[in-house]
Every structure is written in structure tokens, then in C-alpha cells.
Amino acid sequence: MLKKVLFIIFLTAQSTFPQVEKVDYELYSLIITEQLELGIKSSIDSVLLIEQFENRFDNLYEVFDAKSDSISNSDINFISINTGNDTIFIKRLINESKFRKSVYGLTSDFGLSPKINSNLLSTDKLNIQSITAKKYYSFFGRKFKRKNPWKRIIKKYGTRKVIEFSKVKYNGDLASVYFGIHCGGLCGNGRIVIFEKVNGVWGILTSINQWES
Known part of the structure; x- marks a missing residue:
């Protein structure tokens, strides 16, 4: 009986993993088209993908303090500024305790990210090449002091657009990346994107700015 139960669990895990992976790439694609606006024009966009995200911020991605039962005014101001004053999202954070806790869990840790297959994101209008994090950061040298890193990146890969994605985190009908x-040198942006599944369809709920240069 035990062997039968274990076999059923094994089959369930095997059948559900591809579906989860499929959703991961669906969410990555939403970021590419709706946040980065790549691969949607008549000309072909060329992008370099860091194939495995490395958390270089010591997990400091929290957008508010979840220790309290309510959200503070300073946290509300921070989120308002960094979401472009997304009032609907902010009202849900204020009024829905369960929603607030879910969002906190979805924005608190992006370590141990998987390798991403660029072939599953490339389209007729989007050419994606892969690069390891080690190789990418080697262009800048120790302490980011090497000269002309972007000229060398452009010469080798033909693009100055380098993107990276963390793992996808799920909590019910919410997800984040x-x-x-x-x-x-002074061009770049990092954001946390919150997704919500409504009537079986995933869409972007909001995005929260983390850094900009």
C-alpha cells in the first residue's frame, strides 16, 4: 500500500512540474512584453539574458515591514512612489490583511534561482542570447573598475540590453518575479513584479521599483 501511495505521489509530481515551469515562462514573457516592451515592434530586439540570477543585494528586497498588523504611513509612501501611485494596489495592502501578508512573502527573498532557457523566451521579434552571471560581471572587473565594459559587451554580443530574472514565487493566485x-553605466532598472491570476488568466497586478540608474 505504501509503495502504491509513493508511486502516485511521484506521478503527480512529474505531471505538475511541466505545468508550473510553463507558467514561469508565461510570467517572464509578460515582463518582457509589458514591462520592458521588447519583441513587440516591427524590428527585431536583441537581448542578452543572464541565465541564472544571482542575488547581489543580500536578500534585501522587502518593500514594507510585516511585523505589524497594519502597514505604516512611511511604507505606504514608499510603495506609492515606487509603484507610480498605484492606488488600487495600496488600498488592498491597507484593507486586506491576507493580501498584505502574501505580498510581503512574495517580496522578501529571491535566492536560489534556476537557470532560464532563453530558447523558451525567444520569438520572431526577439533574439535572446545567454550569458552566465560570472561572464557578465567579468566585463566590469573587480570592484567594477575595468574600462569600457559596455563597449566590449556590445562588440561581442551586438546589444547593450542585459536582462535578468529571479525565480518565480507563488502564493495561491499571486506570484512575483x-x-x-x-x-x-547610468542606464538600468530593477523591479519586483506582482502577478495575479483572475478567472484562470495571469496578469501583472503592479510593479515595485527597487533601483534605478
């Missing part, structure tokens, strides 16, 4: 785009 951290993404960053690097495009020059």
Missing part, C-alpha cells in the same frame, strides 16, 4: 535590466 524580480527582474533587472542593465543597459549602460
